[in-house]
Amino acid sequence: MNPLALSLILTTLLAGTLITMMSSHWLTAWMGLEMNMLTMIPILMKTTNPRSTEAATKYFMTQAMASMMLMMALTINLMYSGQWSITKMTNPVASNMALMALMTKLGSAPFHFWVPEVTQGVELTPGMILLTWQKLAPLSLLYQMATYTNTNLIYLSGLLSILIGGWGGLNQTQLRKILAYSSISHMGWMLIILPFNPTLTLLNLTIYIMLTLSIFMILTNTFTTSMSSLTLMWNKTPAMTIMLMTTLLSLGGLPPLSGFMPKWLMIHELTKNNSIIMPLTMAIMALLNMYFYMRLIYYSSLTILPSTNNMKMTWRFTNTKHTMTLPTLITLSNMLLPLTPMISMLE
Amino acid sequence: MMYVVFIMSVLYVVGFIGFSSKPSPVYGGMSLVVSGGLGCGIVMSSGGSFLGLVVFLVYLGGMMVVFGYTIAMATEEYPETWGSNVVVLSAFLVGLLMEVFMVMWLFSGEHELVGFYFSGLEGLMVLGEGGFEYVREDYSGGASLYSYGFWFLAMAGWMLFVSIFITIEVTRKRY
Numbered sequence: 001m002n003p004l005a006l007s008l009i010l011t012t013l014l015a016g017t018l019i020t021m022m023s024s025h026w027l028t029a030w031m032g033l034e035m036n037m038l039t040m041i042p043i044l045m046k047t048t049n050p051r052s053t054e055a056a057t058k059y060f061m062t063q064a065m066a067s068m069m070l071m072m073a074l075t076i077n078l079m080y081s082g083q084w085s086i087t088k089m090t091n092p093v094a095s096n097m098a099l100m101a102l103m104t105k106l107g108s109a110p111f112h113f114w115v116p117e118v119t120q121g122v123e124l125t126p127g128m129i130l131l132t133w134q135k136l137a138p139l140s141l142l143y144q145m146a147t148y149t150n151t152n153l154i155y156l157s158g159l160l161s162i163l164i165g166g167w168g169g170l171n172q173t174q175l176r177k178i179l180a181y182s183s184i185s186h187m188g189w190m191l192i193i194l195p196f197n198p199t200l201t202l203l204n205l206t207i208y209i210m211l212t213l214s215i216f217m218i219l220t221n222t223f224t225t226s227m228s229s230l231t232l233m234w235n236k237t238p239a240m241t242i243m244l245m246t247t248l249l250s251l252g253g254l255p256p257l258s259g260f261m262p263k264w265l266m267i268h269e270l271t272k273n274n275s276i277i278m279p280l281t282m283a284i285m286a287l288l289n290m291y292f293y294m295r296l297i298y299y300s301s302l303t304i305l306p307s308t309n310n311m312k313m314t315w316r317f318t319n320t321k322h323t324m325t326l327p328t329l330i331t332l333s334n335m336l337l338p339l340t341p342m343i344s345m346l347e
Numbered sequence: 348m349m350y351v352v353f354i355m356s357v358l359y360v361v362g363f364i365g366f367s368s369k370p371s372p373v374y375g376g377m378s379l380v381v382s383g384g385l386g387c388g389i390v391m392s393s394g395g396s397f398l399g400l401v402v403f404l405v406y407l408g409g410m411m412v413v414f415g416y417t418i419a420m421a422t423e424e425y426p427e428t429w430g431s432n433v434v435v436l437s438a439f440l441v442g443l444l445m446e447v448f449m450v451m452w453l454f455s456g457e458h459e460l461v462g463f464y465f466s467g468l469e470g471l472m473v474l475g476e477g478g479f480e481y482v483r484e485d486y487s488g489g490a491s492l493y494s495y496g497f498w499f500l501a502m503a504g505w506m507l508f509v510s511i512f513i514t515i516e517v518t519r520k521r522y
Contacts, residue, residue, distance in 0.1 A: 005512045012509045019502070031499075035506060042516035053521070 001046060013039045013133070020137035026074040026084045029141055030067065033105065036137055037063040043129060044122045055121025059130075062114040066104035073097035086144045095148050102145075105138040107180075108187045109160035116168070119180035124225065127176050128216035131183045132209045139190065139205055146198045154191050159281065161188025166288025173227045175219060178292060179212065182251060185289050192282065193266045196273055199346050204262035206346075207336070211251045211259060214329040218244050221321045230300040235314050243330045245301040250333050252290035258336035265343070352392050357450060359385040364442030368435050371426030372418045376411060383407045395485035 001009075016035030023029045037060065044056040077094035078084060089095045104111035119127045142149070165185025172178045186208045193200045218240050219225065222233050234241045250257035255264070263286065270279040299305075362382030366375035383406050391399035425431075429439050492500050 001516060005516060008509060008512055009516075012505070015505075028499075031502060035502075038506070038510060038513060042513050045517060048521040050521075056517075 001042070005042075009039045009042055013043070013129075017133065017137045021140040024085060024087075024144075026077070026086055029086060030070055030074065033070070033137055034067055036134065037067065040130070040134065043126050044118070046126060047123055051121045052123070055118045058114050058121075059118045062104060062111075066101045066111075069097055069104070070101035073101060086141060087147070089145055089148045092150065095145070096150050096153060098145065099142075099149050099153055102138045102142050103157055103191070106135060106142075106187050106191075107184055108157050108191055109164045109184065110157070112161065112164060112184045115184055116172075116177045116180040119176045119183075120174055122176075124176065124216055124220045127179070128213065128220075131179060131216075132212050135183075135187070135205065135209070139201065142191075142194060143198050143201060146194050149195065151195045154194060155278065158188040158190075158192035159278070159285075161185060161191065162282055162285045163188075166285050169292045170288065172292070175225055175227065175230070175296075178296070179215065182289060182293075183208075183212070185286070189263070189266060189282065189286075192278070193269060197269045199343070200262065200266050200269060202346055203265065203343055207258055207262050207333070210329055211247060211333045214247045214326065214333045215244065215251065217323070217326045217329065218247070221319065221323055221326070227296065227299055230296060231303075231305050233300055234304060235311065237319075241301050243334075245297045246334045247330060248293040248297055252293045253286055254290070256337050257334050258332070261337050261340050261343075265340070352389060355385045355388050355392070357446065359389065360446050361443065364439060364446065365429070368429065368438035368442060370428050370435050371422070372414075373422055373426050374428050376415055376418055379414075380407055380411055383411065394483075397483070397485040397489060401489070 012035055016032045016039065018032070019035065020029045020032030023032065040063075041056050041060055044059055045052050073089075073094045073096075074084070076097065077089050077091055080091040080094065081088065089098060100111070107115040115131075119130060122130070161184050165181045165183075165188060168184070169178050169181030172181065186204065190201045190204045190208075193204070222229075222237055222240060224230050224233055233244070246257065250259035253259045253263040263283070267279040267283060359382050362378050362385060365378035365381070369375070370378075383402065387399040387402040387407075390402060427435060429435055
């Protein structure tokens with residue numbers, strides 16, 4: 001893309017999310033979400049094949065429908081309460097519709113169908129922006145609306161997301177679809193803790209974004225998009241293969257890595273509120289996610305598939321991809337667990 | 348007189364069904380014009396005469412005209428109308444049936460009517476109290492877009508500017 005057009009579009013993408021996150025009026029929040037959606041489309045269509053055009057079209061259709069529902073919810077809220085503030089959506093019709101619209105924007109079940117298809121249809125970098133940056137604006141709105149949301153809908157959607165994120169990812173060999181189902185599952189965890197302690201939603205979001213950014217950047221650096229390319233990664237960059245292993249274990253929520261921190265604190269918070277069956281179900285369903293991460297780790301780091309001898313000695317070309325923030329992100333995504341008492345700074 | 352708003356909103360929805368059943372854009376554009384005109388009528392009967400006329404001028408007179416010209420350039424020899432394809436016709440009839448059911452449900456009287464109090468316009472006004480203001484609301488709203496709400500105007504103008512770049516990027520030749 002022309003650098004001027006790309007910088008304009010990326011600036012507007014940034015501005016859209018920031019406008020939504022900074023707003024207390026529903027109209028400006030909706031405006032920021034629309035800016036996000038519109039400027040995401042050319043980013044998704046950066047490659048010139050029909051697959052990415054189809055992915056951008058699906059993205060546009062679902063997100064435009066969600067924006068329409070959100071607009072209807074906020075006008076119903078205006079009709080019944082006469083004010084535009086996000087934190088006081090007292091009318092249940094408006095609150096439910098806004099919740100469903102924001103869940104569609106996030107990609108939680110039962111509105112999750114667009115996430116794997118759109119993520120698979122685009123390159124790794126737009127997929128990374130889709131799964132990390134685009135979650136910030138709707139979750140900031142949900143964080144503000146948390147007190148008046150319908151808890152039944154949140155638990156239903158959250159549990160369904162964890163189930164679908166787990167079971168859906170089991171049969172996948174393409175890494176972008178695996179990360180899409182992982183995103184659906186993590187959105188489920190973030191939604192469930194929202195009525196109990198919204199701070200933990202933000203903590204989970206932060207750690208999830210760090211982990212997903214690390215994984216996407218490792219994949220971008222080694223040009224791997226499917227599990228068969230993963231088996232050749234040990235030859236090109238052995239260090240990144242090890243880091244992929246630890247980051248995937250962290251994404252699955254294994255102690256002593258940082259991904260354990262949000263899951264532990266969330267289960268703790270749920271049991272403090274006398275809810276036992278739900279965190280038990282959530283923890284067991286997170287094992288489904290762990291299974292396909294383990295499969296990726298097995299094929300990338302723990303096994304070397306049979307190959308001829310001259311494939312085991314590669315000529316080391318210089319890496320032309322930028323790895324600027326990758327060491328920091330990998331360190332943060334693996335070793336943050338001892339800093340758990342610092343979450344009081346998020347309150 | 349109060350029924351006019353109701354009839355206009357029912358016909359507004361019927362116009363939406365007309366283009367949602369996906370005929371050719373030539374006929375869809377005509378249905379959009381009908382819906383736009385009726386929507387303008389609804390806005391005007393709630394007291395916003397200025398904004399209704401703005402809808403007519405800008406939406407119907409600006410955007411739909413440009414849309415109509417581009418459709419005329421890109422149209423096909425036998426455009427699909429509501430009667431030519433059984434799929435389009437059945438989609439239209441299903442939508443129409445749903446609208447009829449909704450109107451019948453609204454008048455069945457078993458529940459509280461949502462905003463359709465035909466005694467007056469009180470159910471449709473937002474702030475409830477009525478009374479007379481010294482400044483008309485629609486004029487002052489349009490003016491405050493340029494005074495208090497200038498950041499809204501700036502963002503709207505910025506998004507129109509960026510959407511040109513987006514459209515050019517999306518419609519670029521793809522080999």
